[in-house]
Amino acid sequence: MAIEISFGQYLPLDSFIHRLDPRIKLIITLINIITIFIIKDFIGYISLACFLLFLIVSSKVPPLYIFRGLKPLIFFILLTFFLHLFTTQGTVIFQWWILKGTAEGLRNGLLMVVRFMLLISFSTLLTLTCSPLELTDAMESLMSPLKRIGFPAHEMAMMMSIALRFIPVLVEETNRIIKAQVARGADIESGSIINRAKNLIPILVPLFVNTFKRADDLALAMEVRCYRGGEGRTRMKEYVLSSLDFLILSISIVIAIISILI
């Protein structure tokens, strides 16, 4: 039972998508997500899907990585599909036992599947082409106007980047603890759901204890490296918007408008 995740796994390749300003990438992703929710028809998704395809190809990210992002959510996507298929009222096209599949349900279900896949693909592409620090820098920069009303933009960004930094560490640690407990005879994969949930306790307790220890160490290491909050802090990376950034942003806005209108 090894855990694998692709979220937050930055793929450092050299493409113009990677070199785009992370703020622009974040805004484009947000525009696309909003568009995905506004669109009510299949035709609108076609142009959006073409745009996604263009972004994936030009980012040089192997499509396999995008599929990997989709994989853990397949069950959820299928569940939504069948819920729509069987619960929407309308013309019955087939019947199985007490479940009635309707034409409207089929349409809604497929719409949801496309919606989810686009949604996940766009956000996976963002995390594959932006390093976590770039991403949090972008969030901090976009949220910084809110600092004036007391919103802790820097602290939020710092928390987020540390969380992303420790995802691979904690995954590795979880796998190690699982192996250690299995070696001691723990059975974590069989039994009823309740039993299996109970079996997670000997994994979660050491994981929690170790995580607090890590947090303590990390806080000390940050203090030693003169961390004192966002005040007076500079950044190594300067983000300057180029004409390419504006071009891609304009293209994205045009595509969003087209997708909504057609």
Added chain:
Amino acid sequence: MSIEVKNLSFDYEGISVLRDVNFQIDRGEFIGIAGPNGSGKSTLARCLNGIFSPVKGEVVVDGISVKDTSKQWIIRQTVGLVFQNPDNQLVASIVEEDVAFGPENLGIPPAIIRERVQYALERVGLINERKRPVSSLSGGQKQRVAIAGILAMRPEYIVLDEPTSMLDPVGRKEVLSTVLQLKEEGVGIIYITHHLEELVYADKIILLYKGEVFKEGSAREILTDEETLTRIGLEIPEIPALSLRLKGLGIDFNETPLTIEEMVNVLFN
């Protein structure tokens, strides 16, 4: 310019951890501090840059007392601290972004930060890994990134608190040779460990036992004093141990060999 530790005592929740510790380290010097678990080594490390303030006595860094809280950031920048667990002290996910963390906190302009990151990564030999995620590095490489992160703040002294205890032998060698090179470049090194074989190149070794300085002396004096080492529960390294056995067999050394090279030289010349 030096760090002076004068009659340093420290209590932790009413328990005395350090008592009357005295020593001095100059820039470009390599001091080894060794002692068994619970001897106060880590507490001493944290006292050297003011993370812990001395209960009694004084720690003075280049003329500034660590008790002076208005100067605490200067002191932390002057005395860098590297810890045991490489994973728990790296803040950012990408090598160069982590190295930049310290200078960023100091409020240095971006162009100079990039220069310093370049400099620091060259010093530890990781310039080609600058864009890699830290999670893909080996333990020894991670620990060198941690050292680079400290170097980028341009410290005068680096305190390393058991930097190799979680590394494999290859990683240990990497870290140790990096440290020796920094000493050559004029950085003061305080190296805390219980692997005594790592201290053969130290200018001076201080043995801590139950919070007090048990003995101090040159590497040759300390590492060949089997009786003292055994008494405080430390293990004599292999080559000094071999030297002592050979001496027992009647081989006469001018200088007791500490490293394999010295041993080979003495035996075959």
